[in-house]
Amino acid sequence: MIRHPVPDEVLLDYASGALPEGPSLAVAVHLELCAESRSRLAELEAVGGVLLDSVAPEAIDAAGLDAVLTRLDEPAPATLPMPRPDAEFVALPAALHPYLPPGTRWHKPFFGPSEIVLPTRSKSHLALLLRIEPGGSIPQHVHEDLEYTTLISGAFHDGFSEYSRGDMCVVSGIEHTPVAIGEEICVCIVVYRNPIILSGTFGRLINPRRWFRHRL
Amino acid sequence: MVVAALPYGRPFSCREQDERTEHLLEGVAMAHARVQAAAHDVAFMAGRIAGTLSRTWRKIVNEPSDTASPTIASDSGGVGRVIAPVAGSSEAGSDGWACERLQAIGRNADKQAFAELFAWYAPRIKAFVMRGGASPDTAQEVAQEAMISVWRRAATFDPTIARPATWIYSIARNRRIDMVRRDRRSDAAIEDLKPLQEEVGQADTAIVALESGDRVREAIEQLAPEQLEVIRKAFFEDKSHSQIAVELGLPLGTVKSRIRHALLRLRARMQEDGR
Numbered sequence: 001m002i003r004h005p006v007p008d009e010v011l012l013d014y015a016s017g018a019l020p021e022g023p024s025l026a027v028a029v030h031l032e033l034c035a036e037s038r039s040r041l042a043e044l045e046a047v048g049g050v051l052l053d054s055v056a057p058e059a060i061d062a063a064g065l066d067a068v069l070t071r072l073d074e075p076a077p078a079t080l081p082m083p084r085p086d087a088e089f090v091a092l093p094a095a096l097h098p099y100l101p102p103g104t105r106w107h108k109p110f111f112g113p114s115e116i117v118l119p120t121r122s123k124s125h126l127a128l129l130l131r132i133e134p135g136g137s138i139p140q141h142v143h144e145d146l147e148y149t150t151l152i153s154g155a156f157h158d159g160f161s162e163y164s165r166g167d168m169c170v171v172s173g174i175e176h177t178p179v180a181i182g183e184e185i186c187v188c189i190v191v192y193r194n195p196i197i198l199s200g201t202f203g204r205l206i207n208p209r210r211w212f213r214h215r216l
Numbered sequence: 217m218v219v220a221a222l223p224y225g226r227p228f229s230c231r232e233q234d235e236r237t238e239h240l241l242e243g244v245a246m247a248h249a250r251v252q253a254a255a256h257d258v259a260f261m262a263g264r265i266a267g268t269l270s271r272t273w274r275k276i277v278n279e280p281s282d283t284a285s286p287t288i289a290s291d292s293g294g295v296g297r298v299i300a301p302v303a304g305s306s307e308a309g310s311d312g313w314a315c316e317r318l319q320a321i322g323r324n325a326d327k328q329a330f331a332e333l334f335a336w337y338a339p340r341i342k343a344f345v346m347r348g349g350a351s352p353d354t355a356q357e358v359a360q361e362a363m364i365s366v367w368r369r370a371a372t373f374d375p376t377i378a379r380p381a382t383w384i385y386s387i388a389r390n391r392r393i394d395m396v397r398r399d400r401r402s403d404a405a406i407e408d409l410k411p412l413q414e415e416v417g418q419a420d421t422a423i424v425a426l427e428s429g430d431r432v433r434e435a436i437e438q439l440a441p442e443q444l445e446v447i448r449k450a451f452f453e454d455k456s457h458s459q460i461a462v463e464l465g466l467p468l469g470t471v472k473s474r475i476r477h478a479l480l481r482l483r484a485r486m487q488e489d490g491r
Contacts, residue, residue, distance in 0.1 A: 009457040009475045012447075017389040018456040042378065043483060048389065049382035050432045051451050053309065057339030058346060060356055065334055068360050069327065072367055 002034045004167040010148070011037065015044035022125030022191040025118065026148040026168065028095035029189055033152075033166030092152060096129070096189070106131060113138060118189070127191045132156065132180040138190075146172045147192040154186030309336050311429065314380035322371035334363050341388045348454035350396050358395050362388040379429060392454070435485035443478035446471060 006014075006027055013019040014027045031038050084090065085100035092100070099118040106114040113136055118127040132138065132154070148170050155164040158178040163169055180186035306313050314336075320329035338359040345355035365387050373383055439447065449460050461471040 007472075008479045009472045012450050012475055012479070013456045015389075016450045016454065017393045018450065018454055018459070040479075040483075042382075043486060044479075045382045045386050046379065046432050046486070047436060047447065047482065048385040048451055049379055050429050050436060051448070052337075052340055052344055052385045052388070053381050053429060054433070055340050055343040055347065055452075058343040058352065058355070060338050060342055060359065064338065064356060064360060065331060068334065068338075068363055069331070071364060072325075072327065072330070 002036065002166045004161070004163055004169060005034055005037050005040075006030050006168045007170055008040075010170055011040055012044060015041055015048060020124050021120045021122040022118075022127040023146075023148045025095060025099070025120070025127055026150045026189050026191045029093045029150045029152065030166065030168040032093040032095055033150075034168075092129075092187075099127075100129075125191050125193050127189065130186075130188050130190055132178075132186040132188075134180050134183055134185065136186075137177055137179040145193040146170055147190065149178075149188050149190045152187040152189065154180055154184040154188075155182045156180050156186050156188070308332070311379050311381070314384075315375050318366075318370045318373045318380055318383075321367060322373060330363075330367055333366065337366075337384055338363050341384075344388065344452070345392055345396070347452040348392070348396070350392075354396060358388065358391050361395065362391040365391060381429060396454075432482075432486060435482045438485060439478055439481055443474050443481065446474050447478050450475075 010019065010023070010027065014024055019027065031041060083101050085092070085097050086102055086104065089096070089100045089104065096118070099120070100116070101119075104116055106116060108114045113130045113132040115131070116129040118129060120127050130138065134154075148168070149163075150168045151163050151165055153165055155162060156178045157163070158169065158171075158176045160176065162181070163178075306316065314333065317326075317329040317333045320326035321333070341359035341362050342352070342355045345358045346352060350358070362384070366384060369387070373380070377383075378386075436444070436447070445464075446457070446460055449455050449463070450457065455463065457471050457475060458468060461468045464471070
């Protein structure tokens with residue numbers, strides 16, 4: 001049961017194509033796990049379809065059609081066979097598979113949960129897959145901009161509400177400390193634009209802005 | 217402006233006051249929005265109940281349903297299947313017309329059908345992309361690439377999941393993401409969603425997605441002007457809700473609540489059963 005579906009305005013950005021790659025990935029993972037949100041997306045895409053029907057057409061000359069017709073017989077560009085992720089990751093939502101090429105490993109930083117930096121083409125956002133052991137937490141932090149989190153397994157509580165598999169949490173400008181609850185390991189995708197600013201006493205010393213800068 | 221650090225009675229600077237007022241106004245707007253949302257919920261539930269009642273009534277008196285969507289029959293698997301495009305609706309641009317052409321392409325690689333579909337949709341995709349600020353050349357390129365994707369993927373078009381215009385819209389959107397925004401949104405990921413669509417909620421998805429274009433168009437036309445504005449900006453101008461807020465000079469909360477109300481209204485209208 002999804003208690004925290006993707007907010008309407010984020011889904012609208014996704015449906016219109018305005019949402020950048022990283023956040024779109026978090027939404028795509030949520031969509032795989034939430035039938036109701038898929039149905040809401042279908043409504044929005046139906047709106048897109050009607051708006052497409054409604055625009056006054058812009059002429060395309062005959063050469064435009066000819067150029068396309070000559071390309072129809074070309075074999076489709078050999079679509080790279082999607083490399084299957086390693087066995088460890090196969091059970092993760094399919095939207096993540098293209099981002100988990102064979103050989104991907106969890107990286108255990110000195111501080112905080114294990115992570116995988118997802119290789120997005122767009123560098124505007126940082127997309128991380130996090131694995132938080134039961135009782136573990138993401139250090140207290142403040143978001144300067146929106147942070148998009150989708151829970152893939154396990155559950156966490158961020159001091160405001162509880163999130164479990166499929167739930168999506170979109171927050172900005174608040175301090176929160178997500179803590180993994182329950183027995184299961186908590187796996188989630190976290191996407192944000194600006195480096196998080198750690199606000200705890202210890203956190204200030206090791207502000208990841210320093211460590212993340214090279215990735216942005 | 218320098219203000220002495222007094223423990224109390226500190227005068228507000230004008231800017232602070234403005235900020236407070238804005239904050240207060242936003243609070244009022246949000247409260248208003250909540251009341252409106254509640255009213256919408258009630259209207260929505262009433263609509264659903266009315267819909268269920270009218271369906272039940274039709275079952276009792278055994279009247280045929282008068283919806284304009286394609287005929288859906290249940291096969292043994294219980295999954296709705298469209299038997300054939302609506303007969304007699306072969307007017308260019310109609311759902312039945314586009315379905316026939318997509319199926320001709322998917323089954324027989326019919327170039328004539330493709331040329332007809334191209335003549336209808338390519339100029340519209342071009343216009344759509346130009347409204348987002350792209351140059352005519354780029355927009356035409358997006359339209360051409362989108363139509364080539366339509367050709368290659370026609371066999372995967374499933375009329376039980378979406379109207380042709382909806383399907384072509386989503387392909388054109390993804391080509392625009394690739395080519396104009398230089399971002400990535402893999403079609404593969406979307407394809408992978410399909411089998412999942414047959415789980416719970418499938419019935420709802422199918423009903424909404426197959427809603428006749430007229431019904432959706434009417435729903436859009438009935439939006440309040442300020443709601444229509446954000447929806448049009450989002451789709452036509454390729455702007456995120458936060459960019460829309462900046463452009464309209466509105467607090468983010470106001471734009472969010474407009475979007476939420478717009479979608480509530482659209483949903484309520486689209487799901488209303490035969491009027």
